[in-house]
Amino acid sequence: MRQADVIIVGGGHGGAQAALALRQNGFDGSVLIVGREPELPYERPPLSKEYLAREKPFERLHIRPANVWKDKGVDMLLGKSVVTLDPAAKTLRCDDGTTLAYGHLIWAAGGDPRRLSCQGGDLSGVHSVRTRADVDTLMAEIDAGARRVVVIGGGYIGLEAAAVLTKLGLHVTLLEALPRVLARVAGEALSAFYETDHRAHGVDLRTGVAVECIEGQGRVTGVRLTGGDVLPADIVIVGIGIAPAVGPLIDAGAAGGNGVTVDEFCRTSLPDVYAIGDCAAHASEFADGATIRLESVQNANDMANTAAKAICGNLQPYRATPWFWSNQYDLRLQTVGLSIGHDATVMRGDPAQRSFSVIYLRGGTVIALDCVNAVKDYAQGRKLVEAHSTPEPARLADTAVPLKELI
16 A cells, blocks of 8 residues: 555646645655646646647646656656545545555546537547647547537637637637527626637637537537537537546545535545645635635645645635636637626727726626736736725726726
């Protein structure tokens, strides 16, 4: 049986940062990262952007060079999945039968791409964009002559992939079941802007459509929509969200549902077990106290810091301001705060100029901003969100007034 004082399950952003943060906070015990992929920890966001576009080689995606992990005494057990957890014995069992014993456990396993429930979802040529292997397979098929792509899902992953593949010269159709893209994370103005922009770049973007099945014998040949239309396809990319990878924790008795529930110090209901990142459900003051999961690098890193400090005896509650970003074509979207439950919006700037911000308010208080090619608005607007500012909407809309003057 292999043992470690702290075992971290998950080799993504959260797992990597947890290991680094333990050392930064003076932890001198043994640390072991268990990762499902054979790769050392690497950045995920570039997979659907620079890596897919072949603008950045994989070597540049590593969160830290290999020698750093050795120098910091962080051991790696890669290519293995944890399948069961015994909280009483404080042991884990991997898919190959390996048993591990821990003093503290940090669960940073993220999530698995949601798969289509319809017929044909398992055909060759149907992809998700979650791992290096996913994107490498996709790129190999493009190199082999695939030219017609159907992207299912109008969230950030789907839109980013559509933008890159369009720039590579492929014919892209994007399908969204809801009436607009980004419907779960942004207001109507931002959705309309991105829909218009993608169509202007040649994407056949369709909203309010449902997929009946994926057609093909062994390999995908088309996507059949409810109503009978068939879209020819050499490749299908499915970007319909993730299912949090928390099965072993829930089976072991941890509280949770859509993710595993954690307290303000990222502790689960199991003794000495923490959870961070995409799979951790926490009460957020930025969501009016609701329990939510946040799928972002910021959340993974900041939760990792919280858990590491707690293990080192320094209890500091998780209070980090949420932020996100997305690159599509020449557009850099930066979001701060959460627009959940907003009851008013203010448009600052002109979307026709490709530089503007949408400011979200609830009860007159600024709760979030979506900033498109508007870095100053993003930096200054963050302070509005954190200060729970209540400026006059007319002044928010006036680009001649710096947002920092409204705090």
